[in-house]
Amino acid sequence: MTTAHYVVLSAILFSLGVLGVLIRRNAIIVFMSVEMMLNASNLAFVAFARQAGNLDGQTIAFFVMTVAAAEVVVGLAIIMTIFRTRRSASIDEPNLLKY
Amino acid sequence: MNLDVIASAQVGSNGGAEIVFWVCAVIAVSGAVGMLVSRKPVHSALFVAMTMVSLAVLYLALDAPFLGMVQIIVYTGAVMMLFVFVIMIVGVDASDSLVETIRGQRWPAIAFTAGFAALLIGAIVNGLQGAPDPSLALANAADGGNVQGIARLIFTKYALAFEITSALLITAALGAVLLTHRERHTPKATQEDLSRKRFREPGHPGNLPPAGTYARHNAVDTPALLPDGSPVPESVPGPLHERGSVRPVNAGATDEVRSLAGGHTVITEDGGHVQQSDDFDNGPEAGDKP
Numbered sequence: 001m002t003t004a005h006y007v008v009l010s011a012i013l014f015s016l017g018v019l020g021v022l023i024r025r026n027a028i029i030v031f032m033s034v035e036m037m038l039n040a041s042n043l044a045f046v047a048f049a050r051q052a053g054n055l056d057g058q059t060i061a062f063f064v065m066t067v068a069a070a071e072v073v074v075g076l077a078i079i080m081t082i083f084r085t086r087r088s089a090s091i092d093e094p095n096l097l098k099y
Numbered sequence: 100m101n102l103d104v105i106a107s108a109q110v111g112s113n114g115g116a117e118i119v120f121w122v123c124a125v126i127a128v129s130g131a132v133g134m135l136v137s138r139k140p141v142h143s144a145l146f147v148a149m150t151m152v153s154l155a156v157l158y159l160a161l162d163a164p165f166l167g168m169v170q171i172i173v174y175t176g177a178v179m180m181l182f183v184f185v186i187m188i189v190g191v192d193a194s195d196s197l198v199e200t201i202r203g204q205r206w207p208a209i210a211f212t213a214g215f216a217a218l219l220i221g222a223i224v225n226g227l228q229g230a231p232d233p234s235l236a237l238a239n240a241a242d243g244g245n246v247q248g249i250a251r252l253i254f255t256k257y258a259l260a261f262e263i264t265s266a267l268l269i270t271a272a273l274g275a276v277l278l279t280h281r282e283r284h285t286p287k288a289t290q291e292d293l294s295r296k297r298f299r300e301p302g303h304p305g306n307l308p309p310a311g312t313y314a315r316h317n318a319v320d321t322p323a324l325l326p327d328g329s330p331v332p333e334s335v336p337g338p339l340h341e342r343g344s345v346r347p348v349n350a351g352a353t354d355e356v357r358s359l360a361g362g363h364t365v366i367t368e369d370g371g372h373v374q375q376s377d378d379f380d381n382g383p384e385a386g387d388k389p
Contacts, residue, residue, distance in 0.1 A: 004227040006161065008220050009124045013150070015216035016131035022208035028140050028186055032147050035178065036131055039154055042170075046161045051233045055245070058163050059252045065166075065173055066264045070271035072178050076185045077278035083189045084281075 006047035014040035027079050027091045031072070038068045119160045126153040140186045148179040162235035165246045308334045320346045 013036060020033025042061040049057025082088075130150030134143045151174040158167035242248040253261050288296075298304045308323040308331055322345060323334035330348045332340070339345050 002227070003230060003233055004224055005120060005124075006157065007223045007227065009127065009157075011216060011219035011223060012128055013131055015212050015219065016128070016135060018215060019208065019212040020131075020135050022212065023205050024135070026140055028182065028189065029134070029143050032134055032143055032182065035174075036134070036147065036150065039151060039174070042166075043154055043157065046158055046163050046166060049163070050161050050235045051227075051230060053233070053235065054238050055235075055248045055252055056256075058166055058245075059249055059257055061163075061166055062169065062249065062253070063257070063260060063264060065169060067267065069173055069178060070267050072181060073271045073275045074278070076181060077275040080185060080189060081278050 003047050003051040007044050010040045010043040010047065012040075013037075013043065025090050027082070028076075030091055031075055031079070034075075035068065035072065038064060116160055119156060123153040123156045123160075126150070127157070141183065144179055144182045144186060147182075148175045151175045151179065162239055163245065165249055303333070307331075310334050310336075316346065318346065320344055322346070322348060324348070 017033045017035075017037035017040060020036065021030050024030055024033065042064050045057045045061040045064065049055060049061075127150045130146045130148075130153065133146035134150070137143050137146060151170060155167045155170040155175075158164075158170055239245045239248060242251050310317070310319045310321055310323060320335060320339050322330035322332060324330055332345075335345050
C-alpha cells in the first residue's frame, strides 16, 4: 500500500472528527471527536514516517498520544465539574461567561 | 521479537498488506460514522474504541509495532474506558443530543466538512504522486528493532520533549484531582445524628411494616395487617396507591383476627384448639393436629 492510501484514510477520519465537533451537542461526544482528529493525525505521522524512512514521525506520534491522554484527563474532569454544577452535559448550556 | 514477526508478516506479502488496509480502513471509517450518528454516548464510545483498534492494526501494518501496542493499551484500554466511566456518571441524561440548537446548522456543517475533506485528499494525492516505494526496514533494523529505535530517539534527540511530557502528565493528574475534588463544608452525619434526626421529625421513626405482614398473601400489593386486623396503607408502595391496584383486604379474615384479638376464641370439638377458618390460611397451623 502506498503512503497516499493511509494519509487519505487519515484525512477522512479527521474530517469525520471535524463533523462531529460541528454537529453534536453532547460535550462527551464532541470530546470523542477531538480524540478522533488526534488519532487521524497520528496515522498521518506514522504513514509519513514510513515514507521518510526514519522513526522520527513515530516518536512524534508517541508524544501526541501522551498529550492526548493528559488532555482527556483534564477535559473529562472539566466536563464532570460542569455537570455537577449545571446538571447537564450539553455544550450549549454553559454560557454564563458571556454576561 | 513477536511483534516484529507479526508486522513483517503483514508487510512482507504485498497482497496481505492490501487486505489488512482495506478491512481496517472500512472498520475505522464505519466506526467514526457510527460515533457521529448514534444517539447514546455509550454507543459512540464503543464505536470510537472500534476505530482505535483498527488504527492499531494499521500501525502494525505500517512497521510501527510499538505504536500499535501503545495505541491498544492507551486508547482502547485507558482513554476510552475513562470515557465510559464518565458517561456512566454524566452522560445518561444526554439522549437528546441529535436536536439542533441553531436551526439548519447541520447541512452547512456537512457541506463544509465535505469541502474540507476534498481539499485535504486532493492535496495529498497531488503531493504524494510519484513518491518512492516506502520502507522502514532499514530504520527498524538500525538499532535492533522498532522499540529500540524509538527509545534511542526519545532519549537522545527528543530528551527535552520527553522530560516536558513528564511535567505535563503530573500537571494533568494534579488538575484532574483539583477539578473533581469536593470540599466538605459540614461534618459528615454519623449514624447517631441520623437516628436523632429521624426521631425529631414527625413521621415513622422505625421501619415501616413490609407489604403482606400478617396478611393472606405476601405479594407487594397486599397491605400489611396490624394485630387488630386493620390494614396499614403505608406498607404498600406509593405508585400502587396512585394506580389504585392495592389488593382489597379480606373482610372475613380481618374480622376473625379482630375477634381472636378480642378474646373470643373458637373452641373446636376435640379439645380447645383455635380453629382456623378456610378464609384465614396464613396463621399457625393449629387446626391440623390429629
